[in-house]
Amino acid sequence: MRIDGYRKVVSRPGIGLLMLLGFFSKIAVVAIPVVMNLGVVFGLDRGFGAAGLVIALWTVGVAIGGPVQGRMMDKYGVRPVLIVSLTGQALFWGIGPSMSYGVLSVAAVGCGLLNLPGFAVVRLRLAVAIPEEQRHTAFALDAMTSNISYMVGPALGVTVATTVSSDVSMRGLGLSVALAGAGLALLNPQVRDSAKETGSEPAPRMKFRQWFKPALVPVLVATTATTLATAGYETAIVGGLRDSGQVEWAGLVLTVCGLCSFIGALLYGTLKRPPHFALISALVGLTTVVGGFATGDWRLLCLAMVLPAALCSPSFAATGGAASGLAPAGARGVVMGIYSASLTLGNSIGAPLSGAIQDARSPLWAFVVIGLTSAALSGVALGWTAWLARRPAAEPQSTPVLADAAA
Structure with missing residues (x-):
């Protein structure tokens, strides 16, 4: 490192x-x-x-x-x-x-x-x-x-x-x-x-097929999966501690999650060869499930949330880097705009879904459903990139990401 x-x-x-x-x-x-x-x-x-x-x-x-x-x-x-x-x-x-x-x-x-x-x-x-x-x-x-x-x-x-x-x-x-x-x-x-700059002249308009590459889809899916998990488990943490009569500790648990996320990003940035974005996203979802079995004690919940929280920021860093790498010159803004929309989509789904499951069943099921849904979406993203890697290389911009998926 x-x-x-x-x-x-x-x-x-x-x-x-x-x-x-x-x-x-x-x-x-x-x-x-x-x-x-x-x-x-x-x-x-x-x-x-x-x-x-x-x-x-x-x-x-x-x-x-x-x-x-x-x-x-x-x-x-x-x-x-x-x-x-x-x-x-x-x-x-x-x-x-x-x-x-x-x-x-x-x-x-x-x-x-x-x-x-x-x-x-x-x-x-x-x-x-x-x-x-x-x-x-x-x-x-x-x-x-x-x-x-x-x-x-x-x-x-x-x-x-x-x-x-x-x-x-x-x-x-x-x-x-x-x-x-x-x-x-x-x-x-x-x-x-800078090599393509023409002063104040607007960049030429690119057609949809020129910038929306198939390899971008799994990046957006994995991004949505991670934000769905994080927004969902934050809501489930509050609900779980409320049901166990320990809601006053919710702020501390969420602070621990934030610190773990920061440390995770710090360590991720020092890696010489980071893992594939969909793999990190899948681990966020799978480890989120564990939190559902620790809502009875805020101390156990802090320990259970260390891994999903620590993997959260690395997942965002990995998907952000992948999206930028797939965006061609002249269309980076719109690609990163769509990437931001996928972040918003996951946040918009995660918290309401978690709340609805808690109302219908319990916080335990909220952790389980949120985590498995996120992991399933990440699995789709991982499978998609692996499938694209086996196809004949026809799009140079996709090569780095697909090579990582194959590895």
Whole structure:
């Protein structure tokens, strides 16, 4: 294992500042669902069901807007997309606290469509600036900053909303988004290959068949499988500890999961030859099942969740690297936008599915069903890549990923 790989990544021109600005933008973006939730519950005096509908509409906007923003970055670069996004975010968070529930619900879709693409900008720049042999280390570093943002952003949003007010929380979030986005716009990281750059001229439009390779499908499936598992087991942890009368320990268990995920990404980035993305994703699902048999004691649950949590960030780093490697020049933005949509899809399915199973059966079954579903999807992804590896090599861009699958 080689720790100096991280130093080599951040020492490249502009990468250190990009990771810092990307980190702050991620903190703001991941806080949006919880801040929006509390804005509806506290600010509009509505129930959590009504708040969940607003968040669902925002999620739909994100899923649609991600690929569109990616395509625009392919054509025009990062800065114009960020300026449009910042304008939309400033309008929404500036007047959001004074909106009625109906208006807020509709506006949430627009907020999602114009979501700050901080995650995508960082990944696109890493895909262009980092050589292939160091890319898994770079994406591991991205996964670590993402992991920390998920630990900090929602907690900060809840703290401000509950100790000050939901209005201050919403407007403060808007200010954070504006500052982070403005920093990225000023940096204006290059997300197109320098060898293919033509100044400000938009990239030529590529046909669907030119960029959507068969090898991309298992990457998206494995990504959805991992997010489904992580969102599902987080909900099941809270439900399981509630049923056993230990819900006050849920925060500590989730913090342990976050720390394990961070350590897992740190170790993954030092590997000289990392495992195949679908294999890591399958292990996330299989080890999640074990958590269902430990919900009676928070200490046992902490131990049971060490492996699935530690494998979570490496799985995201592996799928992110695989997706970027399959994206041809001129279509990286739209490919990574679809990759982001697959992340959103898994999150949107995992938590509600876990909750429904807990209501119908028990938290034990939530862990089991979530874990086995994730593992089954990962198995499909692994089988798909193995099948493609046995086919005659007709697509050069697929070769690295398929070779890894065969190995």
